[in-house]
Amino acid sequence: MAEPILKVKNLNVRFGDHLVLENVNFELSRNQALAVIGPNGAGKTVLFKALIGATPFSGDIEWSDGVRFGYVPQRLDLDPQLTLTLRDLLMLKIGILKLSPDVIDEVISLAHVDKKDLDKRLVNLAAGIIQRGLIALALIGDTNVLLFDEPTSGVDSPREELIYETLHELQDHKELTLMFISHDLNLVYRYATQVLCINKSMLCFGEPQKTLNTDVLTKLYGERVLYHHHHPRPDRDNH
Amino acid sequence: MESVFYIIIITRVPIEITIKNMPTNLADILNIVLMISVAAVSGLVGSFALMKRMALASDAISHIALPGLGLAILLNINPLWGGLVALVLGAIIIWAIESQTKISTETVIGVVFSASLAIGSLITPSHELEEVLFGDIATPSVMEGLVGLIVTLVIGFTLLMIREKIVLSMVSQDLARTIGLKTSRINFIFLLLFSINVLLGLKFLGVLLMGALVIVPAAVAKNLATGLNADLWLSSFMAVLSVVVGFLVASATQLTLGPVIISVATIFFIISILIKLVLRR
Numbered sequence: 001m002a003e004p005i006l007k008v009k010n011l012n013v014r015f016g017d018h019l020v021l022e023n024v025n026f027e028l029s030r031n032q033a034l035a036v037i038g039p040n041g042a043g044k045t046v047l048f049k050a051l052i053g054a055t056p057f058s059g060d061i062e063w064s065d066g067v068r069f070g071y072v073p074q075r076l077d078l079d080p081q082l083t084l085t086l087r088d089l090l091m092l093k094i095g096i097l098k099l100s101p102d103v104i105d106e107v108i109s110l111a112h113v114d115k116k117d118l119d120k121r122l123v124n125l126a127a128g129i130i131q132r133g134l135i136a137l138a139l140i141g142d143t144n145v146l147l148f149d150e151p152t153s154g155v156d157s158p159r160e161e162l163i164y165e166t167l168h169e170l171q172d173h174k175e176l177t178l179m180f181i182s183h184d185l186n187l188v189y190r191y192a193t194q195v196l197c198i199n200k201s202m203l204c205f206g207e208p209q210k211t212l213n214t215d216v217l218t219k220l221y222g223e224r225v226l227y228h229h230h231h232p233r234p235d236r237d238n239h
Numbered sequence: 240m241e242s243v244f245y246i247i248i249i250t251r252v253p254i255e256i257t258i259k260n261m262p263t264n265l266a267d268i269l270n271i272v273l274m275i276s277v278a279a280v281s282g283l284v285g286s287f288a289l290m291k292r293m294a295l296a297s298d299a300i301s302h303i304a305l306p307g308l309g310l311a312i313l314l315n316i317n318p319l320w321g322g323l324v325a326l327v328l329g330a331i332i333i334w335a336i337e338s339q340t341k342i343s344t345e346t347v348i349g350v351v352f353s354a355s356l357a358i359g360s361l362i363t364p365s366h367e368l369e370e371v372l373f374g375d376i377a378t379p380s381v382m383e384g385l386v387g388l389i390v391t392l393v394i395g396f397t398l399l400m401i402r403e404k405i406v407l408s409m410v411s412q413d414l415a416r417t418i419g420l421k422t423s424r425i426n427f428i429f430l431l432l433f434s435i436n437v438l439l440g441l442k443f444l445g446v447l448l449m450g451a452l453v454i455v456p457a458a459v460a461k462n463l464a465t466g467l468n469a470d471l472w473l474s475s476f477m478a479v480l481s482v483v484v485g486f487l488v489a490s491a492t493q494l495t496l497g498p499v500i501i502s503v504a505t506i507f508f509i510i511s512i513l514i515k516l517v518l519r520r
Contacts, residue, residue, distance in 0.1 A: 073411065073414065076410065076411055082410070085467070091403075092406055093403075095403040096420070
C-alpha cells in the first residue's frame with residue numbers, strides 16, 4: 001500500500017460527560033475510498049468534525065504534509081431568508097483563498113453543477129443540487145482529500161447513486177482520497193476500498209468484502225440490518 | 240434659517256417640504272454626514288447579522304448600553320464612554336454565550352437585555368431618560384463628529400475587507416473551519432464592530448430604536464435582493480434612505496427624529512413585503 005495520508009490513534013471525543021467516540025484507530029492510504037458506516041447517532045459525523053478540526057478531541061489525528069481537505073456537510077442549516085446564491089458561496093472560498101474566479105467553471109464541471117443554478121438563491125435549490133454545489137465548493141483549492149457526509153434525507157436514492165458516480169469519476173480524474181459516511185451498504189460495497197464501522201467505538205476496519213460479515217453487521221446495527229441490506233429503505237424515498 | 244426642499248415624484252408634482260433649523264455651520268453638517276454614514280454601516284452590519292438569525296440579538300444589543308449611559312450621566316462623564324464600556328461588555332457576553340452553545344442563546348439574550356433596560360432606566364436621571372431611550376439631534380462638537388465619522392468609516396471598511404470570512408462563518412462554522420478560519424475570532428470581531436456602530440447611532444436613535452436601523456433595512460434587502468452584493472448594497476442604501484427621508488420629515492414636522500426614521504424604515508419594509516408577494520404570483 002502507498003504511504004498513509006491519515007493516521008488516527010486512540011481518538012476520543014467527549015461532549016461534557018458524554019463519551020461520543022471512544023478509542024478509534026485507523027490508517028488511510030492515498031487515493032483510497034473509505035466508507036464510514038454505523039447506526040444513527042453512532043458518532044460518524046463527529047468523527048469527520050474531529051478530522052477537520054471542527055470539534056475538540058483527545059488522541060492523535062495526523063494528516064500527512066500537503067493535505068488539502070474539502071468537507072461536504074450532511075446539510076446546510078440555512079436561514080430561509082438567505083439571499084446568497086451558489087455562485088456567492090463558491091466565491092466566498094475563492095476570495096478567502098485568493099484564487100481566480102475562473103476556478104468556478106472548473107469545479108462546477110467536475111461536480112456536474114448546471115451553470116444556470118449558479119445565480120439562484122441557495123435556499124431555492126433542490127437538496128441534490130445543493131449537495132453538488134457543496135462538492136464543487138469542497139473541490140476549490142486543489143483539494144486532495146474529500147470528506148463527504150451523506151444526507152439522511154432530501155436526496156433520493158437514484159440521485160444519491162449519481163453523486164457517488166461523480167465522486168468515483170473524480171477519483172479517476174485527479175489525485176483524491178475519499179472518505180464518505182454512508183447509510184446505504186450497497187453503495188459501500190460498490191465504491192469503498194476500505195470500510196470503518198463505528199458505534200461509539202470502532203467495530204471493524206478493513207476491505208468491505210473481507211470485513212463486513214453478518215456478525216459485524218448485527219453487532220453494528222442489530223437485527224434490522226438484513227432488511228436494510230436487501231431492500232430500499234422506506235425513509236430514503238422521494239421527498 | 241429656513242430652507243425649502245423639493246421632492247419631485249414620478250408624477251412630476253413638486254412637493255414642498257420646509258425645513259426649520261437647516262444646518263449651516265460645520266458641526267451641524269458634520270452631524271448629518273455622520274448620521275448618513277452610521278446608517279450605511281448599520282445596513283451592512285444588519286445584512287450580515289440576519290444571515291445567522293441574529294435578528295433578536297441585533298435588535299436588543301443596543302439596550303445593553305443603557306446602564307452604561309445612565310451611570311456615566313450620574314457620574315457626570317461623557318455618556319459615550321459609559322455606553323462604550325457597556326456595549327463592549329455586551330459583545331463579550333453574547334460572544335461567550337454563543338461559544339457555550341449549551342445554553343439557549345435567545346433566552347439569555349432576552350434576560351440580559353431586558354434586565355439592562357430595567358436597571359438602566361432606574362439609574363438614568365429621569366429628565367435625561369427620554370433622550371437616551373429615543374435619541375435626540377443635539378449636535379456633537381466638530382471634534383466628536385470627526386472622530387465618529389472616522390470610526391464609522393473604519394468599521395465599514397473593515398466589514399467589507401473581511402466580508403467573505405464573516406459570511407462563511409455565518410453560513411457554516413464547519414465549512415469555515417475546514418478552510419482554516421478562526422470562526423470564534425471572526426464572530427468576536429463582528430460583534431465588536433456591531434457594538435461600536437450601535438454606540439455611534441445611539442445619539443440619533445436612542446437605546447430602544449438603534450437596533451431597528453440595523454434590522455429593518457436589512458430585512459427589506461432580504462425580501463428583495465438575490466445575491467450577496469445586492470443584499471449588502473440594498474440594505475445599506477435602504478438604511479441611508481430611511482435616515483434621509485426620516486430627517487426631512489422630522490425637520491418638517493418637528494417630530495422626534497428617531498421614531499420618524501424607524502417608522503419610515505418600517506414603511507419601506509411593508510412595501511418590500513408587498514413587492515415580494517406580487518413578484519411571487
